[in-house]
Amino acid sequence: SQQGEEDPQALSIQEGENATMNCSYKTSINNLQWYRQNSGRGLVHLILIRSNEREKHSGRLRVTLDTSKKSSSLLITASRAADTASYFCATGNDMRFGAGTRLTVKP
Amino acid sequence: NAGVTQTPKFRVLKTGQSMTLLCAQDMNHEYMYWYRQDPGMGLRLIHYSVGEGTTAKGEVPDGYNVSRLKKQNFLLGLESAAPSQTSVYFCASSYSGELFFGEGSRLTVL
Numbered sequence: 001s002q003q004g005e006e007d008p009q010a011l012s013i014q015e016g017e018n019a020t021m022n023c024s025y026k027t028s029i030n031n032l033q034w035y036r037q038n039s040g041r042g043l044v045h046l047i048l049i050r051s052n053e054r055e056k057h058s059g060r061l062r063v064t065l066d067t068s069k070k071s072s073s074l075l076i077t078a079s080r081a082a083d084t085a086s087y088f089c090a091t092g093n094d095m096r097f098g099a100g101t102r103l104t105v106k107p
Numbered sequence: 108n109a110g111v112t113q114t115p116k117f118r119v120l121k122t123g124q125s126m127t128l129l130c131a132q133d134m135n136h137e138y139m140y141w142y143r144q145d146p147g148m149g150l151r152l153i154h155y156s157v158g159e160g161t162t163a164k165g166e167v168p169d170g171y172n173v174s175r176l177k178k179q180n181f182l183l184g185l186e187s188a189a190p191s192q193t194s195v196y197f198c199a200s201s202y203s204g205e206l207f208f209g210e211g212s213r214l215t216v217l
Contacts, residue, residue, distance in 0.1 A: 006149075031204060042111075042197055042208030043150070088149055093157075094165060095140060095199075095206060099149040 004032070004072075004089035004098040012104045019076040021101040023089030024069075032065060032072050037086045037100070046074075046087075079105045109133050113198050113209035120188045120216045128183040128212050130198030138201045139181035140165075141173060143194040144211075150197060156181055188216045 004023045013019055023032065031050045035043040049056045049065045049072065056063045062075040076083055086100040111132045120126055130139065137158050142150035142165075152165030156175040170192060172184045181200075185192060193216045199206040 033205065035206070040195065040211065042210050043199075043206070044208070045205045048204050090206070094152060094155055094163070095201075096152050096166065097142075097150040 004091050004096070006087065006089055006098045006101045008101060009099065010102045010104070012106065013079055015079060015081055015105055015107050017079055017105075019079050019083070019103055019105070021074050021087055021103070023072045023074070023098065025072075025089075025091050026070065029067070029091045031091070033090045033095075034061075034063060034072075034074050035088045035090065035097075037088065039085075043088065076103075079103075081105050081107045111198055111200055111207050111209040113196070113212045115212060116210070117213050118215070120185075120214065122189060122216060124188050125184070125186050126188065126214075127185075128196055128198075128214075130181045130183070130200075130209060132179055132181075132200040132207070134200060134202070134207065135178070136200035136202050136207070137178075138203075139175065140199045140201075140206070141171070141181065141183045142197045142199065143167065143192075144197060145194050153183065153196075185214075188214075190216045192216050 007022045033048045034046040037043045060077045065072045088097045088100040090097045140155040141153040154173040159178040174182045196212045198209045
């Protein structure tokens with residue numbers, strides 16, 4: 001089984017800027033998922049990208065996947081204060097998570 | 108549609124006491140998971156189940172037991188609670204892919 005590792009650990013930006021966070025993993029995958037967690041609440045699914053996909057969009061979210069580098073990135077465009085949260089990636093049949101990226105968007 | 112429901116939401120235990128956390132899902136999902144999350148950290152997988160009657164160990168299974176007697180329920184048991192098990196526990200379920208999470212159960216062991 002495998003575990004996603006997010007980078008950076010923390011990110012602070014101004015409202016309106018773009019936020020990019022990265023995820024690396026160690027073995028081959030069928031898909032990779034990104035989740036958001038607001039202040040101790042349950043995680044909310046954002047997007048799933050399959051191993052045969054290179055890029056996927058959902059609203060202001062853009063996810064890329066590079067299987068040759070075993071990495072994925074999540075881009076949030078035109079960030080809002082409401083985007084302040086922790087973001088996690090997860091992979092594997094047993095769905096293991098990394099420590100996450102804590103994003104703070106300042107008004 | 109309730110989704111994933113965890114009970115209780117809060118509990119305080121004394122060292123050595125036992126308790127069971129219940130996770131119930133009404134989405135007919137095959138897969139269910141128990142995680143713990145400690146302050147400032149990600150989720151660590153305790154145990155998971157790929158179907159009724161099956162369970163498997165995750166990253167941090169020691170001190171916990173689980174049962175999946177019914178498809179809709181996944182129970183997490185602590186036989187003899189320790190202060191190191193103070194944490195927020197999250198249950199999740201999935202059919203294939205996207206996880207649906209409960210709102211968490213905050214457990215304090217004194």
